[in-house]
Amino acid sequence: MRKPTFSIGGVHPHDSKISRECRVEPMPLPDSAYIAVAQHIGAPAKPLVAVGDKVKVGQPIAEPGGFVSAFIHASVSGTVKSIAPRADLAGNPVMTIEIAREGDEWMEGIDLSDTLVTEIPDDNKAILDKIRLGGIVGLGGATFPTHVKLSPPPGSKCERLIINGCECEPYLTSDFRCLLEKGEQVVIGAAILKQVLGGVPCTVAIEENKPEAIAHIGEVIARLRKQSPKYDGIEVMVMKMRYPQGGEKQLIDAVMHRQVGSGALPISVGAVVQNVGTALAVYDAVLKNKPLVDNTLTVTGECFPHQANLLVRVGTPLRTILEHLGGIPDEAVKVISGGPMMGKAVANLDAATLKGTSALLLLTEKQTARGEEGPCIRCGKCAEACPMGLEPFLLQKLSRIGDVEALEANAAQDCIECGCCLYSCPANIPLLDIIRLGKADAMKAIRERAAAAKAAAEAAK
């Protein structure tokens, strides 16, 4: 049988999962943690502590700054040394809480034991509260606050929960290791999410290049199902390997054969997608009282001799992590936070990890240098690769001349910035670089129009 996958475009980069055999190991605690208050989509959090305060691990140090926002917790115990703007990995200043570490003292009530808790409480409201207070955000990359995603707006109904274990980005193995080493916790987390969403069926989507994880999760589900009916309706779906399968819209298309419309949310087609890491964090927050203070990080690259999957406290400087593993090799020219397709190139190694940091990838000049830009040969490979069915060759031309109207008509605002177009362009035209500008212009025009319409409607009242 043909394995399910999304219906339009996509590319097949070599999966390069060279760190797949590395067990997740805890990273030694950093001397100082630098915790940014804006590490989720939405409003930045507001600091709750002052300089000089003593904090324990798991203590909330910043509260949500709006409806779409999240709590932030101290990831190390110690003294708050400063609350000031600090350069993030792109060199832009972000308000950051610096904690000088003293020992490793956790808040009371956090269960740090390895005992597996399989009993899921019935009170959904209490669960949602714990997820909110635990500062859980989507760990698949977008870092959207999870409790917001779990509270569908009135009038919309969730029909299926999808646990995203595709990890379609090459090199990344943190989700794979979580599935393998903490499969039970992930499945229990999925069951909690499923219950909060009203007991909808749940699909754990895993790509075919992770057979061990597929087998293990299948086993775990079968075992847990014997214990409680709460684990019924969770299934593993083996996906065809294809990038960007882990993109929310693509995954929903692949699993449910429904396409989320332009500008719409997944819930509009009855889907909620949560990442494997998020499910694990939900388990920790709900059943262990442990807020989101650490996450699994893959450190990898062919030129890097010490491949690793590390459990890293949020706010650990990137330089500290790389030095712990033996430093940056001479051949490496680029450090990427995330995968090679959608990750961000690091400009400032003194920046610290965020909740959503999933990997540090080191690439050599040969692997990453862009070829010289040539003329478009109209091969159409970009359009073939675009998972949103757009025409990158056209959008880049429109972006260059700044024709916002035409950009909007050609759906530039639908671009998910997955990088498939630039990846496949034989002429090395910086398609995505340029389209991103056009997308911003188109979205600005749409927002302005919406705001004007709203103002007009209010004036009419």
Add this chain to the structure above:
Amino acid sequence: MKLLVSPNPHIHSKWSTRSLMTDVVIALLPAAICSVVFYGWREALVLAVSVLSCVGFEWLITRGLMKQKSTICDMSAVVTGLLLGMNLPFTTPWWMVMTGALVAIGIAKMTFGGLGQNVFNPALVGRVFLLVSFPAVMTTWVGPVHFADAYTGSTPLSSVNEAILNGTPVTEITSQYSYGSMLLANLGGSAGEICALALLLGFVYLCVRKVIKPWITLSIFATVALTSLIFWGVDSARFTDPAFNLLSGGLILGACFMATDYVTSPMSTKGGIIFGIGIGFLTMMIRYFGSYPEGVSFAILIMNAFVPLLNRWFKQKKFGRA
């Protein structure tokens, strides 16, 4: 150490303009070698002159006239040269080949702005230019020299064309040719068209390497087969049969290598299929009713002109939009 910072994606596929063009050259090689084997050194000379002059003209124009960086490294001029050479009879004199190359590169390609900007397939423009300028040379096909009964004067298609124009039954001519021999050695015609099997081999190579998608080619074949089936069914004495039409003349070379040229073919699959149907239908109309025996070149050039329109009309379906 200074870090390299650039927007995503940070890796690139194996494709480059040069690798794609090189793949096309590789795909053309079996057919080119066949033609040299069948026709001998004069064919090798035609191919060599064609390739060298295409590359040379491109170099001269980019460096000498446009004062830009030379673009010959992208291999596209080699492809044009090879295709042009393969589209000429091996008896073409060297200066005529060079004229064709000048028209192909100078007029059809560089005046439009170079690679990617041309509306019409350069090799075909060169070939058609020679065909209308020097019809005597271009339609005097000489059979392969290695055949004992080498003959001069006609190809299967031109004999059929004459028969159709004279009103004599075509079966007398088609019965002279067995499909098997046409598959292996297409008697007469342009040198590169000699071995259908070698051309198809190259086409399969391009498809397997994902350089091209097969839809354009297949839709041309299907349309040619269907159109000739209908006409042949109506009057088998007047019109040639589908297999004869598929195997004869420049159809395979044109459908596999000229119609699938990136620059001058539509981007979307749907557009490509319409494009192919247009080529197939026009080819058959010219073959049956035109005064030229062969119509593939004209059909492709005519459809080239429709490509911008097809690109506008037939777009890929966008995600999540009805």
Add this chain to the structure above:
Amino acid sequence: MNTIWTTIAIISLIGLVLALVLYLVAEKFKVVEDPRIDDVEKVMPGANCGGCGFAGCRAFAEAAVKAPNLDNNFCPVGGNETMAKVAAILGYEVKEKAPMVAVVRCNGSCANRPTVNTYGGFASCRVKATLYSGDTGCAFGCLGCGDCVAACQFGALSMDPETGLPVVDETKCTACGACTKACPKGLIELRAKGPRGMRVWVDCRNKDKGPAAKKACAAACIGCGICAKTCRHEAITVADNIAYIDYNKCKLCRECIAMCPTGAIHESGFPKPLDKEATKARILERQKKEREAAAAAAKTTEEKKDA
């Protein structure tokens, strides 16, 4: 012979009929337009640059004809000369505006501001600014990809290969403002051209605190405020660790230039170069005297109080 006449007759007839049709159609679809729009458009520079805020010269002309006065319509390219002509056509009065010129407010040349990483993306300031803070330690300075040069329709901007910064050709700059919009860091400002082209400005927009700014760029404004204290015309203000010279108040005395510790203040158009050392000595002497006078005054008031 007959054929020729017939041909001529037929063709003439066709021509006549078509001319009639054209005439009738033109009459039917005639648009009555204020003829002054055409007149105004004729005196416009015709660059269609959009510097006036309208889509082009025609749009400007339409707006100018409709407007009750010319206060909100000014063509920066044509300047006072063009506006005088427009005013004459429309019978309005027009206020003279000081001629402006684009000024690049960054002095982070390759020598002053070393790079700390390599940019490998598309060479566009906007793309680069969207991606990160830039390839130098300064998050506010010129990105060097030349978006402003591309935006200039008058060829007034060019990149200096030595400094890596854009240079304005004063003779070509029309102050249309296209470059100010193109620069993602907002480094280009339209400033008064000044008498005989003489002007003084702070060549930096780094809002970092002094030490950080200085670390990133040798020529950064560190917001020390010495210039503001030196200025006797209250033309200089310091906000967000950055000094700004109000060109309406500046009297071109150049004392701030002499006193600036980092050389962040620049001049242009002055016939004589500034003798920094001498000016500085003179200012310090003056300030010393002022201090002494102030102290003496304070003393006398105190003595008065005592008495």
